[in-house]
Amino acid sequence: MRPETLVRDHTIYACVMGSRAFGLATEDSDTDRRGVFLAPTALFWRFEKPPTHVEGPAEEQFGWELERFCELALRANPNILECLHSPFVEYVDDTGRELLALREAFLSRRAHGTFTRYALGQRGKLEATVRAHGTPRWKHAMHLLRLLMSSRDLLRSGALTLDVGDQREPLLAVKRGEVSWPEIESWMNRLANEADEAALRSPLPAEPDHRRVEDFLVRVRRASALQPDPYDEVVQGVVDGRGVG
Incomplete structure (x- = not known):
């Protein structure tokens, strides 16, 4: 077939x-x-x-x-x-x-590890692009931030929601290159830390x-x-x- x-x-x-x-x-x-x-x-x-x-x-x-x-x-x-x-x-x-x-x-709480590993891989690619060209690929930076938000919110609530809601405009500003790379790095670090904290008290089952x-x-x-x-x-x-x- x-x-x-x-x-x-x-x-x-x-x-x-x-x-x-x-x-x-x-x-x-x-x-x-x-x-x-x-x-x-x-x-x-x-x-x-x-x-x-x-x-x-x-x-x-x-x-x-x-x-x-x-x-x-x-x-x-x-x-x-x-x-x-x-x-x-x-x-x-x-x-x-x-x-x-x-x-x-x-x-399950496995999502913390898989989302984090995926995010780290994508961030490494962005950092390599910044080293080579001075700026990241803005669209990829936007989607990485969205993924980190999704991971944090999943661990906090136990529910996976795709629509970014009121974060649409801040994220589109990243896509347009209106947010500096240092600001994006700081945002990523904060979201990753919030996900780590949420994982400790997540309502999700272990498996x-x-x-x-x-x-x-x-x-x-x-x-x-x-x-x-x-x-x-x-x-x-x-x-x-x-x-x-």
């Missing part, structure tokens, strides 16, 4: 991410689309497994196979967790709604609910195996025992 077919025919959840989801969109902002597809169970019975992710087929579009998506979410991958909380859902079926109902099961997520995945895989797509010759052949090729 071609990767684009998996996205076209087996997507269970699709949303808009990036600046539009964060409340930071301007006239020149792209529309970043992310999604989750459920590869038919019978495809895993072959030597050649379905892809764990697919880039495209449209521009600025990226999707993950459900199992890979859940694995990354359980590890508190920032990009994956934020996908589950996008305010702009473009498509969701019954399985996708079950996935969204599990959002809280993925959240995500692996069992609940695994039960969902097993149930979905079983249902897919029992109800193969009648229009997919490859899957139907495997399920019926006719083989492939």
Whole structure:
């Protein structure tokens, strides 16, 4: 089965991410689309497994196979967790709604470590750019500040909110280069310290609910195996025992 077919025919959840989801969109902002597809169970019975992710087929579009998506979410991958909380859902079926109902099961204090490591990596790149060119890439600086805010607020409240609300204009000022790099560094340091403090008293559990997520995945895989797509010759052949090729 071609990767684009998996996205076209087996997507269970699709949303808009990036600046539009964060409340930071301007006239020149792209529309970043992310999604989750459920590869038919019978495809895993072959030597050649379905892809764990697919880039495209449209521009600025990226999707993950459900199992890979859940694995990354359980590890508190920032990009994956934020996908589950996008305010702009473009498509969701019954399985996708079950996935969204599990959002809280993925959240844990692990997010402090993963968000911090990601932020440190991005900050290192910004600092290298400043050393080489005298100024950072302002758009990247804006998004790093937003990520640090999101991390702090998640640890404080136990809820992940993407829209920056009343921080939109201060952050867009960073994007326009109206805030000096030393001011940005100070802002980053303050947000990181606030996240560290919030982690000590966070209402989040220490670990995500692996069992609940695994039960969902097993149930979905079983249902897919029992109800193969009648229009997919490859899957139907495997399920019926006719083989492939």
